[in-house]
Amino acid sequence: MTSIVALGGTPRPGSSTEKVLAIACRAAEAAGASITHFDGAYMSSLPFYGGPGHSKEAGQEMVAALREADGVLIASPGYHGSISGLVKNALDYIEDLSTDVRPYLHGRPVGLIATSFGHQAAMSTLLTLRTITHALRGWPTPVGAAIRTTPETFDEHGGILDAGARIQLELVGQQVSGAMGRLT
Numbered sequence: 042m043t044s045i046v047a048l049g050g051t052p053r054p055g056s057s058t059e060k061v062l063a064i065a066c067r068a069a070e071a072a073g074a075s076i077t078h079f080d081g082a083y084m085s086s087l088p089f090y091g092g093p094g095h096s097k098e099a100g101q102e103m104v105a106a107l108r109e110a111d112g113v114l115i116a117s118p119g120y121h122g123s124i125s126g127l128v129k130n131a132l133d134y135i136e137d138l139s140t141d142v143r144p145y146l147h148g149r150p151v152g153l154i155a156t157s158f159g160h161q162a163a164m165s166t167l168l169t170l171r172t173i174t175h176a177l178r179g180w181p182t183p184v185g186a187a188i189r190t191t192p193e194t195f196d197e198h199g200g201i202l203d204a205g206a207r208i209q210l211e212l213v214g215q216q217v218s219g220a221m222g223r224l225t
């Protein structure tokens with residue numbers, strides 16, 4: 042079975058960023074992929090990469106999962122117009138894959154999702170995630186999702202009420218799933 046690492050969230054349990062990431066994950070699962078999640082709580086436990094408290098053991102569950110992954114899904118909130126420090130620090134751990142035969146995210150499709158309260162930060166955050174993916178030698182999927190999240194975005198079960206947003210998120214999951222194993 043093909044495997045996807047889903048990395049994203051905020052320090053807030055039950056964050057809207059995790060909810061929208063879950064929608065993309067379900068679409069990828071429906072297409073046959075298995076998903077390993079690294080959420081806001083996990084990312085909050087990571088020391089600053091290369092900083093005090095960082096050791097070579099830190100983050101190695103995530104690094105090992107990324108090493109084996111056939112595809113990746115990343116979701117970040119837009120904080121002041123860009124990706125959050127929490128998500129960026131987690132992505133910095135991909136430096137541990139720099140000397141692999143398949144370095145960084147080489148050959149892997151990467152589905153990208155940005156959330157924010159307004160349109161502008163969602164779009165600029167999505168573009169930053171694309172730039173980072175290129176730097177990591179990954180392949181951003183053609184469709185990325187820039188999602189406005191407000192208290193009215195979700196129903197009481199965490200389902201998304203905005204049909205257009207749901208379609209974007211499902212497409213991101215399906216495109217990662219469909220591209221796995223086909224890129225060099």
Ligand SMILES: Cc1cc2nc3c(=O)[nH]c(=O)nc-3n(C[C@H](O)[C@H](O)[C@H](O)COP(=O)(O)O)c2cc1C
Binds near residue numbers: 123
């Ligand atoms: C420090 C901080 C900065 C933020 N900056 C912006 C911003 O520049 N533009 C915007 O639209 N929303 C901004 N927001 C709102 C977040 O993007 C929004 O809460 C996001 O969807 C994350 O929510 P979640 O914790 O439910 O996932 C900011 C929130 C925080 C906490």
